[in-house]
Amino acid sequence: MEEYKYYVGGEFRESKEKIEVINPATEEVFAKIFQASREDLDFAIEKAKIAKKEWKKVSFKERAKVLREIAKAILDNLQILAELETKEIGKPLKESLFVDVPLGADCFDYYASFLESLQEEVIQSELGIDLVKYEPYGVCGVYLPYNVPLMIFGFSCAGALAAGNSLIIKPSEYGSLSILELVKHLDKLDIPKGLINIITGHGETVGKYLAGSDTDIISFTGSRQTLKKIVAQSADNPKKIICELGGCNLTIIFSDADKERALQNILGSSFMKQGQMCIGTSLVLVEEGIYRGFVKELIEKTSKIKLGDPFNPTVGMGPLPSKEHLEDIHRRVEKLRAEGAKILCGGKPPEGRGYFYPSTIIEVRDVIYEEFFAPVILIKSFNKQEIEKIIGQNPTGLVTQIWTKDLDKANDLAKKANCGTVWINTFAQMTSQTPFGGIGESGWGRNLGKSGFFEYIQHKHIGIGFRRSPVEDWFGV
Ligand code: NAD
Numbered sequence: 001m002e003e004y005k006y007y008v009g010g011e012f013r014e015s016k017e018k019i020e021v022i023n024p025a026t027e028e029v030f031a032k033i034f035q036a037s038r039e040d041l042d043f044a045i046e047k048a049k050i051a052k053k054e055w056k057k058v059s060f061k062e063r064a065k066v067l068r069e070i071a072k073a074i075l076d077n078l079q080i081l082a083e084l085e086t087k088e089i090g091k092p093l094k095e096s097l098f099v100d101v102p103l104g105a106d107c108f109d110y111y112a113s114f115l116e117s118l119q120e121e122v123i124q125s126e127l128g129i130d131l132v133k134y135e136p137y138g139v140c141g142v143y144l145p146y147n148v149p150l151m152i153f154g155f156s157c158a159g160a161l162a163a164g165n166s167l168i169i170k171p172s173e174y175g176s177l178s179i180l181e182l183v184k185h186l187d188k189l190d191i192p193k194g195l196i197n198i199i200t201g202h203g204e205t206v207g208k209y210l211a212g213s214d215t216d217i218i219s220f221t222g223s224r225q226t227l228k229k230i231v232a233q234s235a236d237n238p239k240k241i242i243c244e245l246g247g248c249n250l251t252i253i254f255s256d257a258d259k260e261r262a263l264q265n266i267l268g269s270s271f272m273k274q275g276q277m278c279i280g281t282s283l284v285l286v287e288e289g290i291y292r293g294f295v296k297e298l299i300e301k302t303s304k305i306k307l308g309d310p311f312n313p314t315v316g317m318g319p320l321p322s323k324e325h326l327e328d329i330h331r332r333v334e335k336l337r338a339e340g341a342k343i344l345c346g347g348k349p350p351e352g353r354g355y356f357y358p359s360t361i362i363e364v365r366d367v368i369y370e371e372f373f374a375p376v377i378l379i380k381s382f383n384k385q386e387i388e389k390i391i392g393q394n395p396t397g398l399v400t401q402i403w404t405k406d407l408d409k410a411n412d413l414a415k416k417a418n419c420g421t422v423w424i425n426t427f428a429q430m431t432s433q434t435p436f437g438g439i440g441e442s443g444w445g446r447n448l449g450k451s452g453f454f455e456y457i458q459h460k461h462i463g464i465g466f467r468r469s470p471v472e473d474w475f476g477v
Pocket of ligand 1: 147203225443
């Protein structure tokens with residue numbers, strides 16, 4: 001059984017305490033990772049502090065070369081990395097192979113191109129010349145969620161590295177293997193030892209230590225509950241936190257929408273990765289005139305999604321990552337049922353091995369802004385008068401989809417939507433160039449695009465005077 005060591009200061013290390021990695025489709029232990037200690041973290045920070053000084057001096061063009069090599073290392077090892085994500089997390093292989101892992105690589109390629117043409121600012125005025133330098137924060141603590149580890153490695157670490165920071169990465173205990181496999185290849189690159197560190201183990205131990213440690217900035221992707229803990233844990237050592245959380249994403253279907261396309265996009269946005277996508281649909285709102293017919297078709301299509309072995313190419317959904325996650329989801333579904341919500345399909349885990357949960361649609365009477373992060377969506381009808389209020393009051397806006405042929409109406413609603421991204425007649429239209437992040441309870445700060453570089457930069461102004469300064473002779477003494 002393979003054991004995956006963590007990586008600190010350019011050394012692969014192990015500890016006495018091992019954590020079993022379970023294949024959620026079979027419930028078999030197939031690998032082990034190690035619980036890193038506070039001493040390991042201290043060592044990583046010491047080395048990351050040395051590495052940050054070296055890395056900061058490296059020119060943008062030279063940094064670009066390293067980022068390209070990271071992208072190449074991901075793509076050269078695509079098959080094994082994708083298989084590990086599928087085996088550990090349970091999402092179908094075609095998602096890991098064709099979407100998640102390649103997207104991670106693309107982020108490094110994008111920031112390489114960005115750096116190749118980047119110049120710091122020079123402002124000339126009558127007073128003199130002002131240089132605006134792009135300086136890194138220093139050591140960046142990065143938390144990865146379990147669902148798309150290498151994709152979020154790209155989303156957060158490509159911009160942070162491009163900006164000149166060194167990294168201490170804490171992957172989820174449910175999604176550590178792909179990054180631990182990748183780092184075996186990154187170790188061979190000509191980069192300062194200690195520039196990229198990976199510490200594994202439980203959030204409540206090593207994740208907690210990282211929050212309170214002497215890093216200069218934190219990039220967190222995960223749940224709001226954990227963010228609250230990290231904010232508290234870092235209170236004695238405050239620092240900037242960029243955070244990408246989840247949220248209740250609304251998908252709004254007007255009666256004039258292209259229904260077949262809307263249906264297909266609801267299926268994709270609700271049930272890919274077993275519903276574990278931060279941009280996925282949580283609540284579908286269908287205009288009252290078409291509600292019944294639309295729901296009927298949605299149930300028919302949803303019921304055809306095949307649940308099973310995520311390595312089988314005909315399977316649409318694999319298992320959830322853990323027994324705890326499965327039980328928590330089922331408990332929440334049962335609670336809604338007990339409160340009077342109607343389960344239209346799914347809602348009961350199948351018998352047998354594996355942490356499987358079927359695609360589930362629940363009809364609710366009132367708007368509930370809830371993210372399941374599982375193949376469970378809520379559905380409700382709406383009328384034109386109330387939709388603005390429903391959109392505007394969403395406290396957790398990450399993404400909203402609007403489906404209508406009336407672009408004026410869609411654009412008007414998009415402006416009022418309380419969220420970071422609005423997709424009109426489309427879904428997942430995002431690239432490494434487009435800024436991504438939430439507002440309100442779904443996070444702050446942006447990854448990707450130019451914004452995802454400047455989040456990890458501190459601007460430094462150097463003014464070189466050609467004339468007397470504005471205060472010279474102010475007092476005339
Ligand atoms: P999580 O909050 O449980 O874990 C995130 C990270 O925090 C992990 O590395 C974990 O080990 C660590 N952690 C857990 N407890 C900790 C503690 N007490 N102290 C310090 N660190 C701790 O999130 P998850 O279950 O891995 O991911 C699911 C959530 O992430 C969902 O809410 C989803 O919407 C969100 N998400 C958001 C995005 C985005 O880009 N906005 C992307 C993916 C996932």
